[in-house]
Amino acid sequence: MLTVRAPATSANLGSGFDVFGVALSHPADVVRVERADRTTIDVTGAGSEFIPEDPDKNTVGAVAEALDAPAHIKIDKGIRPASGLGSSAASAAAAAVGLNELYDRGKTRKELVPIAAKGEAVVSGDAHDDNVAPAILGGFTIATPEGVTQVDADVPLVACLPEIVVSTRDARKVVPERTSVDQLIETVGNAATLTTGMHRDDPELIGRGMEDSVVTPARAKLIDGYSEVRRAALEAGSTGVTISGAGPGVLAACREDDQSRVASAMLDAFDDAGVEARAYQTRIGEGATIH
Ligand SMILES: Nc1ncnc2c1ncn2[C@@H]1O[C@H](COP(=O)(O)OP(=O)(O)OP(=O)(O)O)[C@@H](O)[C@H]1O
Ligand SMILES: N[C@@H](CCO)C(=O)O
Structure with missing residues (x-):
């Protein structure tokens, strides 16, 4: 079993619509992953009553499928959904980082960004990377179709x-x-x-x-x-x-x-x-x- 903490994020920052994002020091989601034959999801914490546990509808389900990494996934929500604080992205980012490690998939942090973004597509219809990029890489991120640029910042x-x-x-x-x-x-x-x-x-x-x-x-x-x-x-x-x-x-x-x-x-x-x-x-x- 592996435990991953993934932070809330703030996307856009006004002038960087669908491009800019920052990781926040708190709040955060905590996600536990354990190998299994098929993916099951259990959600507790802030706003959990509004979050589906069906792997086809939860952001972490799409990530497990993309990494071919079935698991029991326990999500403890510190970030309320539909908040603008990257709630759905935090779970997806944590699952991507955790399952990559659990199954030894060998992906770099940057390679995990488009994988976690598949989870975002499940909830918003678009696979934008501007929340998952900072949730995975930290700091300030610039996400474009060509890739992600990251810089550490402290403000x-x-x-x-x-x-x-x-x-x-x-x-x-x-x-x-x-x-x-x-x-x-x-x-x-x-x-x-x-x-x-x-x-x-x-x-x-x-x-x-x-x-x-x-x-x-x-x-x-x-x-x-x-x-x-x-x-x-x-x-x-x-x-x-x-x-x-x-x-x-x-x-x-x-x-x-x-x-x-x-x-x-x-x-x-x-x-x-x-x-x-x-x-x-x-x-x-x-x-x-x-x-
Ligand atoms: N693991 C998850 N965590 C949170 N919400 C999830 C998750 N899986 C699916 N959802 C669904 O995603 C929707 C919330 O995502 P949405 O993108 O609207 O909010 P957000 O992630 O807080 O906001 P933003 O992307 O603007 O920062 C809700 O309908 C919720 O049920
Ligand atoms: N850039 C996205 C972030 C929300 O997921 C938007 O503003 O719609």
């Missing part, structure tokens, strides 16, 4: 999770099909600024680079209180705020000294909007670890 973040459910499938339906050249220019500038910020562990550049006028405004309408929470976080010292992944989680970058003030401001703003929420005072962290 404080607040991930605020309202008690609203937004499925990735639904949030993808509101993404605009076209964008203007002006928006393209703005997006390239923001994405480059953010990437430089990750190399320098610079919350100012990262926050500025999280600006996005294409996907985020369309999705903000799905999250009650989003504009108020964003404004409150910025007033409390956050350097940049955006939707985490497909939402409803909201991600704020900040300096160390401002982290708890930003977290409280976001919670208060959700409360004023009549939405219950919890805030993780977290930071960019490591990828899946075997215990």
Whole structure:
């Protein structure tokens, strides 16, 4: 039996839709894998009542099949599903890392990214890599069809999770099909600024680079209180705020000294909007670890 911890992740970071992602130091899923003749899945923990145990419907089932590695898989969810914090990807990443080790498949961490992404295709219809890449590799990742680039980074973040459910499938339906050249220019500038910020562990550049006028405004309408929470976080010292992944989680970058003030401001703003929420005072962290 092997135990793997895989972290929550935040995809997009505003300007890097379907490309950028970061691993969060917490929360995380813990997945135990044990060799078996056929795959069975047992789910406990946060939101487990909404997660199918059928291997054809759970992200880890697709991973076990792709690695030809049938197993008893026990998932202890630390990350609520439909959160925007890469819940489905964390389980898939943990299963990929654990089953690769258990069956001695010899895949590198980078080779495991598209395998874990097969799990994402099961739940959202698309095999995007932007959550599974940081869940496996840690740090900040740039996932393109040509491959994944990874850089270690260390910046404080607040991930605020309202008690609203937004499925990735639904949030993808509101993404605009076209964008203007002006928006393209703005997006390239923001994405480059953010990437430089990750190399320098610079919350100012990262926050500025999280600006996005294409996907985020369309999705903000799905999250009650989003504009108020964003404004409150910025007033409390956050350097940049955006939707985490497909939402409803909201991600704020900040300096160390401002982290708890930003977290409280976001919670208060959700409360004023009549939405219950919890805030993780977290930071960019490591990828899946075997215990
Ligand atoms: N192992 C798993 N963990 C979590 N959700 C799973 C798992 N397997 C299947 N699912 C299903 O995936 C859906 C949640 O995935 P979804 O991509 O919508 O949320 P998320 O992973 O939290 O968000 P995001 O990808 O935006 O960060 C739910 O319908 C859930 O039942
Ligand atoms: N890039 C994806 C992440 C969610 O899985 C999206 O925003 O739809």
